[in-house]
Amino acid sequence: xLENKSVREVWHDLERMMxxxxxxxxxxxxxxxxxxxxxxxxxxxxxxxxxxxxxxxxPAGDADCLLKLSDKNFKKMITGKLNGTAAxxxxxxxxxxxxxxxxxxxxxxxxxxxxxTA
Numbered sequence: 001x002l003e004n005k006s007v008r009e010v011w012h013d014l015e016r017m018m019x020x021x022x023x024x025x026x027x028x029x030x031x032x033x034x035x036x037x038x039x040x041x042x043x044x045x046x047x048x049x050x051x052x053x054x055x056x057x058x059p060a061g062d063a064d065c066l067l068k069l070s071d072k073n074f075k076k077m078i079t080g081k082l083n084g085t086a087a088x089x090x091x092x093x094x095x096x097x098x099x100x101x102x103x104x105x106x107x108x109x110x111x112x113x114x115x116x117t118a
Contacts, residue, residue, distance in 0.1 A: 002079055002114065007040045007071050010078060010114070011055045014046075017112045018053035024111035026051045032105055033063035038071035048108075065097035065105070077106075078114045 002010065018025055028048040036042050045060030046053065069077070073092045076082035084106040087093035095102045 002075055007036055007042055007044070007074060008057065010075060011044050011046075011057075014078065014109075014112060014114065015053050015055040017114075018048075021112070022051040022053070024108050025053055028104075028108075030065070030101055030104075031060050031063045032101070033060050033066045034074070035066065035068040036071050036074050037068070040071040063097065065095065065101040067102060067105075068094040068096075078109060080110060080114070 005013070025048045029050070030048050032046040032048075034044045034046070036044065042057065043059050045056040045058070045063060047056065047060065069087065069092060073082055073087060077084060077087060077093070082092070084093060084102065088095060088102075
């Protein structure tokens with residue numbers, strides 16, 4: 001179950017899924033920085049370029065969009081149990097940078113059904 005996986009393991013699963021199915025990320029050239037708080041905290045960058053995905057642990061100095069949320073809410077968002085817009089409106093998700101890119105990311109993540117790995 002996804003709840004039993006570490007945030008790091010979830011990122012590696014997502015990266016693998018994106019590499020195996022690059023369709024939804026074709027044509028994108030963007031860096032998302034995640035700042036995850038809570039018991040399983042950490043910083044992760046998701047770089048999407050030329051139909052390839054790369055997850056980097058740590059800060060990315062060239063991030064286009066910064067997202068801050070708790071580890072529990074991160075797992076809920078990645079499995080579609082928490083809507084990004086609702087999370088933002090209720091303060092569960094903080095966004096710095098392009099709101100449009102954040103919305104685009106939610107659509108991309110929905111293409112990769114993380115509930116299958118849960």
